[in-house]
Amino acid sequence: MSEQAADALVFFGATGDLAFKKIFPALQATARRGRLAIPVVGVAKAGWNLDQFRARAKASVEAHGGLDPAGFETLCKQLRYVDGDYADPGTFEALRRELGGARYPAHYLAIPPALFGPVVEQLGKSGCTQGARVIVEKPFGRDLDSAQKLNQTLLGSFHESSIFRIDHYLGKEPVQNLVFFRFANSFLEPVWNRHHIASVQITMAEDFGVQGRGAFYEQAGALRDVVQNHLLQILANLTMEPPVSTSGEAVRDEKVKVLRAIPSLKPADVVRGQFRGYRDEKGIAPDSQIDTFAAIKLSVNNWRWQGVPFYIRAGKCLPVTATEVLVRFHRPPVPYVANAPANYIRFRISPDVAIALSTMVKAPGEAFTGTPAELIAVHHPDGAEMDAYERLLGDAMKGNATEFAREDYVEEAWRIVDPVLGSVVPVTEYEPRSWGPAEANRLIGSDGPWHDPAVRQAN
């Protein structure tokens, strides 16, 4: 893995939505910590000059987290701007000139996926790939075949150690804590297996729709948009074997190994839903069959997990916005208290962050009855301190690829979902603000009920 620090950051898609919502705020935060000491070159075709580009950066940080005067000033000093179409070789010649003496530029492709290939090709032709690395946004392909082709395109110009495939969930503190909590605590390992764990659920619920991203979402759907990437990454963190070290490749090896133990999905393992009203959104086909909800059941066929059902559920227009994992233990062999719920560990990923272990304790009073109590290991009511994009861009600048998806990982993840993409499983309508189609309850059956994440109500 290349540990050489980048000496310039080039970001394509500088006028886009992702840049506005995430990249400028992450760069300002990096600057605030005193860690932005390299030029940041935005490339887009808006016909802007540098002042207009800086104004866009200002509007972005004001809208997302607030302007930090010192951090923003540092960011502004580092900003450069190259205007031009990505189909025009002149754009890349101008970029080469702007890069000046930079020997290890990082090219961040925050652009629509159809442009990944053409931009990489132009970078190669203009001599911008020499000593460089590339950071690629999601979605990484739309199925196994396209992901393999995209890997070949990237590998034609960059060595694997210089390719950073972003999945922003890997930059989230609580997602990293899944691994840390498992392997930094010896009490967990003896029970973290099929002998003690009855089932695992991962729910990613969003109480909003596609928020103007209809054209993108019509090509994606929940399975492609978040299950194949974010939620399988969470699953890999929960299930992988202890890596031989914390080094990037050791961790990434274990993630690939555990995905290999997961059989590809069959139609009977999947429920697809679409919220009523989705087809009225801008950019959506009137007869769209895209899933805004997906629930899947999968298994991990290795010694640790054989027989444990894993359920993943994700959806738009659900009752809350929250991502949570629930690891349910077997019930005591002989019930000590009638109707006692099974113990669980709950990992709250967002919007707040928590790790909680459920227990039963005796209820105060004469009667020999129980009451549930959670032991809270971590609780950050306001979420994580560092934003995922800040962390990941920082890692990519340093050359640390641990929290980025490797070529073999993305292909394994696509291999798992590939047979059920498209309309193999019919889509069922569900009411907005419900927990999706009733078929999802049938999928989980006696391993249920689904655990619906609760959200603190604002006072």
Ligand SMILES: NC(=O)C1=CN([C@@H]2O[C@H](COP(=O)(O)OP(=O)(O)OC[C@H]3O[C@@H](n4cnc5c(N)ncnc54)[C@H](OP(=O)(O)O)[C@@H]3O)[C@@H](O)[C@H]2O)C=CC1
């Ligand atoms: N938006 C989001 O919330 C998220 C986005 N992503 C991913 O990030 C990437 C970017 O998404 P997003 O920002 O939403 O996309 P947008 O469509 O908002 O932005 C696309 C950017 O690419 C530029 N562009 C497009 N075509 C050309 C061209 N031929 N020449 C020069 N510039 C061009 C646009 O410039 P111009 O404006 O001048 O046309 C714009 O800056 C995608 O891969 C997406 O999947 C990932 C997670 C979340």
Ligand SMILES: O=C1O[C@H](COP(=O)(O)O)[C@@H](O)[C@H](O)[C@H]1O
């Ligand atoms: O990648 C994506 O993630 C967001 C959810 O991200 P989060 O960090 O807010 O949990 C999702 O809304 C979007 O559809 C998807 O493209």
